[in-house]
Amino acid sequence: MAKINQAACIGGGVIGGAWAARFVLAGIDTRIFDPHPEAQRLMSEVMANAERAYEMLTRAPLPVKGTLSFSGSIEDAVRGAEWIQESVPERLDLKRSVLAQIDAAADPKALIGSSTSGLMPTDLQRDMKHPERMFVAHPYNPVYLLPLAELVGGQKTTRAVLEDAKVKLATIGMTGLIINKEIEALVGDRLLEAFWREALWLIKDDVCDAETLDNVIRYSFGLRWAQMGLFETYRITGGEAGMRDFLSKYGSSLSWPWSKLTDVVDLDADLVEKIAVQSDAQSGQRGIRELERIRDQNLVGIMQALKVGDEGRGWGAGKLLAEFEAHLWKTAPTLRANPSNGALKLLELKVPAAWIDYNGHMTEYRYTQCFADACDALLQLIGADIEYVKAGHSYYTVESHVRLLAEAKLGDALYVKAQLLPSDGKKIHTFMWLYQASDETLLSTYEQLMLHVSSKENRSIPPLPEVMRKLKPLIEAHAVLPAPDAAGRSVGQRK
């Protein structure tokens, strides 16, 4: 895929800063221009959140981080950038002038995306000399986790630019949905605005308070929409009778008094105060940063759950995550390099929320998952990857032994080292150690035996030569290492 080598973010607030974090974590050098006096502090907070989330989100090998720097001018920020993202406040005159400045200083081939939530690209690109490469790329907060950008071109934008943008977004884990018709507020914000206006009426009319309304959403259709959206959900509701029948039945309710949106609510000072008080009652006991952490942890958990939806093939945002991980595995430079002669460092991760038990510690089977994920990394390293499995060969774990020596907590940075014990390739015998990165505390050890199998013949056979070629030097290099103390232990054995 066409990788971006350098990016620029003009505007580094909640949205622009999170774009920058996404670029940097995808290995892209990124320059920010933002005249806000606190821009650097805010950016460092967004970056910390984003890094914490990514280390929980995926065990695929993230590239070496790009550099992040602040520029003193728009001209300096955009020089050499291949993707420039404008995220300044939502005022047409301001955005036009900023885009004209970007346009004048940028490489004429650089892509220029605007994060606007509702201004039209035709209006935004009016004063540009190279308007054909300017488009709306509308993301959703938190931009570093949510994988959507709505892509909309103006009258002067070329289709090729939108297609190119879509390809480039995939390399940073986002999907670009090209919207063919230019409208105010895009698709997402149109839907959100209708929903928001109805919600305001419900609060204004004292039908419920903010917390009840949120609970209604997150205990019911929010759980459906996270995976299937609106129409696919209703297709199921229609059941055997089908979508046409469902729509015909539903049609009549359009004339019922089920929405107040033929009137526009007045969000006056009283209503603002009412909602603010209710929101304080609902969420005020937690700070914004704490809420952000909880939101991000939940997003990580939901996306990981959906990654195995549809019987292991991934569903919705989880499918996008699986595709991004496949991209990361393919492009990871470390896998091409020769391993060192010592024990291999196979995996680094942070402990996600979903791994914590009611003791507040990482739960037992997640230790095994750390080692199983490390084992996946080892198999990638020797070429026994997903393509190899699809072609009919695989390594299966047949036996393992774990010692749990110390506890890990939410957010702890961990890593796994591995050593091959005497192995012939048809069998691979490994020993692994799980450490706390901060102080090198040994948390756990793992001894494991894998067998190479032909899934067609359903029996153990030697690996294909291409795998043996990579595995053999590893086995030989590790043959000279001392045997780990705990290798060969049985459960409860005295030292």
Next chain:
Amino acid sequence: MAKINQAACIGGGVIGGAWAARFVLAGIDTRIFDPHPEAQRLMSEVMANAERAYEMLTRAPLPVKGTLSFSGSIEDAVRGAEWIQESVPERLDLKRSVLAQIDAAADPKALIGSSTSGLMPTDLQRDMKHPERMFVAHPYNPVYLLPLAELVGGQKTTRAVLEDAKVKLATIGMTGLIINKEIEALVGDRLLEAFWREALWLIKDDVCDAETLDNVIRYSFGLRWAQMGLFETYRITGGEAGMRDFLSKYGSSLSWPWSKLTDVVDLDADLVEKIAVQSDAQSGQRGIRELERIRDQNLVGIMQALKVGDEGRGWGAGKLLAEFEAHLWKTAPTLRANPSNGALKLLELKVPAAWIDYNGHMTEYRYTQCFADACDALLQLIGADIEYVKAGHSYYTVESHVRLLAEAKLGDALYVKAQLLPSDGKKIHTFMWLYQASDETLLSTYEQLMLHVSSKENRSIPPLPEVMRKLKPLIEAHAVLPAPDAAGRSVGQRK
């Protein structure tokens, strides 16, 4: 909690049938009245889906299923029922007449809930002799998984009835949100209707197709709403500036042309056809039952992910699941019974989608999870439960050995048996077997050593007497059992 012993479902379609499934799985004998010629077939399909989902959803001990039967009349169905749920088609005259029939035949103290999506309880209860116990209990599809019922009383409904309904719903894993003001369409359907109307405009105006619209939702705000709803999400968007500042800024967009809902869309035959064709293109390659399975698997995954949100304390629907599981553990009758003298059957489950790897098999660390969950069941059995942990004592696994002997696939029914090896209580040494329920294939064995610890003193101490009292007879009963062949194995050891 005030358990329901007998329930009746009047109307057994998509909604009524799923209510029935929820009752039955919570151990409640349930009678259905539905004159539809295919009612029994449809119910058996809903029940199969619900059972499949529940066995994936939780490893907490579900009670013995209630009996499910069909009645030939409303009178027969409601006799003796403590909760009667009306889910007949959405016509005021029909619902009124059905509710009057229910009212006349039911125990005067029985609760009567209506599943209506929009009719007002005051209108529904008009002809009833005991209207004070009638209310709207509006669920969301699939009712057996989504935990919300909006509770709304009519003018004659008493508050005590709504409070009682809320308590009873908790025993079947649902949360009843009491809505204080009676309106058409309730809170959820008002929000859905506004959203739906805006979506229809977007399709009618060719801004996007149904699949793109669904993707916009499920790649962005759907993921947010599954956990935090609307206001809490926007509170975070407001960031450090706070909710008041955010609302003031957002207010101006209400006057922008960001919604078309001051007009009502005409869902005429052309628009119905257009959406149906787009929906076929998006989802037509899968049948309704397949889509239902995928939806349910994803819901299970999302709810399980949220169960450990907020650092192990649960968040949103996951918090509700955790509360339901705590209720199940407390009320599980099997835990009160004396264990048999042979190996203990500790756990039954079905393999959920989230446990499948890219080979299509249950992935390695989920075997360990089966045993860890079985171990939790054992600890519950001897009284080392969550309260015991909160009071400062716990058993920690320090060492384990797993053999993986055969594969499990999505949806397979599995169970775990366990035997205690010689143990003094301060140490518990166990051996467990994981079997396929269908043909008794042995899939895996597990040997484990646990230590009892004082979390305050951070050292191993003997268990409290109340635990030892339950544990000792088990240890003694198992002392006479033969030692399992594989006990004491090290990895790769010859037999």
